[in-house]
Amino acid sequence: MILGREARQGLTLISPTMIYALLLLAAPLLTVVTFSFWTQDYLTIDTTLTLNNYREAWTQPIYRILILRSLMVSLVVTLVTVLLAFPIAYYLSFHVTRRKALWLFMITIPFWTSYLLRVFLWKVILGYNGVLNSALTGLGIIDEPLTFLLYNINAVIITLAHAWAPFAILPIFVALEKIDRSLLEAAEDLGDGPVRRFFRVTLPLAMPGVIASILIVLIPTVGDFITPRLVGGTDGLMIANMIQIQFGKANNAPLGAALAVSSMVIVASISLVIYLAGKRFGGKTQ
């Protein structure tokens, strides 16, 4: 036998989950990849293999603009989210001594309503007659409602950053919790003040959590289509909206598939770079 007893036992244990995961993940993925090499011929699909969809996806300016905008939005969202999440996770890990579980519980409160509802809420807050504008006019700070709040990229960024914050807080919190507190005392003992200690010990050791947060926020936001659709207006549309159009109204599933695969490859490469950079900065930790 090539596999040891324990290895076989392990495989048996995970195989139902693995089959399920393969069916739901790998099968659709393969379908999309296959589709991207075919051609839509009005109502039928021409199954001759071709690279035409990719050629179109990579040369048409509209697609390039959309993918670049998606990347820009998701990078800004990631940056804002992780920068805001870190202090919260830090406070939770280092300064909350009692009722930590309650705090964690409270962080998950946004998840109690659906994602769609939360996006709608931002519409209510940022709208022309929305909460923010009413408040500001009511207080006499502005005379006319602000129009740059909703239906543009800013609104997309604000909404996404809010939606993904808990996902960013939790991995950083876990990484900070894992840091042996005597390491911080050792750094202090060896002459570091709080700031130097943070950059020489705390941050490098929290890096796995930071990287996890970055990836967790970055990857899904590139492909988000609900938020840009609801609060983004025409300027805020992203690549996922275009993919949706291709599969739907435009009736060009192969082109949509090629766009999907292309953005997947781009996001995967960016993630890999971030992962490797983080590993380098984090040093030789496991």
Place this chain on the structure above:
Amino acid sequence: MQDKPIIELRDVIKRFGSVQALNGINATIREGEFFSLLGPSGCGKTTLLRMIAGFEDPTDGAIVIDGKSMQGIPANRRPTNMVFQSYAIFPHLSVAENVAYGLKKKKLSKAEIAAEVDKALSMVDLAGYGRRAAHELSGGQRQRVALARALVMRPKVVLLDEPLSALDKKLREQMQVELRQLQQSIGITFILVTHDQEEALIMSDRIAVMFEGNIAQIDTPEGLYRRPVSKRVASFIGVMNFLDATATGQDGTGLSLDIPALGKVTVPPSHVPEGMAAASVQSIGVRPEMLTILFDGKDKAESETTGKVTGTSYYGDMTYYTVALNGVGAPVTVSMRNTAGRSVLPVGSPVRVGWGAESIVLFE
């Protein structure tokens, strides 16, 4: 050894909420000495060490290091460096980077830092280990890295928080000797926190025995062993037999006692603690090795009594006998070195036990 004080603790009090961890500690630690804080867990010894290091503030009292009050001075600006119980080796740095950690702040060139690191590593027998990652080290090696990291800072005082407790017995004994030799060769003051009385005896110049936030006694290892001030200290350091005693008088020749288990004796004045009144003597103590079993009819001792062996423990080099003396009180422990021509006495054997007045410790 010089007598210049390096650390002075003046009425140091520490309270955690309503719990009083230290009740007014007074002690002076001299430059270049190996000083141990010895006590059971929860006696406040680690708290005291952490206050010297600057990780905790005293509730009241003063800590003076090298003539300067440490009031309000944070740990990163104190002339002390600590070897942590967990060693606290930075997992994201190599051995050399760990040792160099504190040097980065001193204005040294790269070459100077490398030289200092090499020197410190060879001091702890880890020359050539600089490029290893932290997770490639064994427990003993981590301990050495932690020590090198502290020594490279050339502190006035090195603080060691139970540094050997995580090592196995053989390695621990080896490190005890090495640490002691290292300390003597570089002449830096070491303060060791330990709950292991044997470790404290082997390594220290002086030991402070602590119970429940108080220092019970500060003395040399020999002084602690031979002249413990209380029954509690006596039973914490080594084995001590306690026997009831009544004082019958005190004059120029010494303090006369009636010890039912041993007989009548006069303890010479030099062995009576200063200020101890005859009437207050309640019991005496005598170490197992100060009692002798007189195997041969011809063996003689200053005084002797009779007893019966009630149990034996064979340790190879030694045998520990429990002997009921004169049929009075609890049996005592007598330790005898084993010799070639003598086998262990069976339980129930009647024995003569020899003892001397000078080996007797008086307790109130």
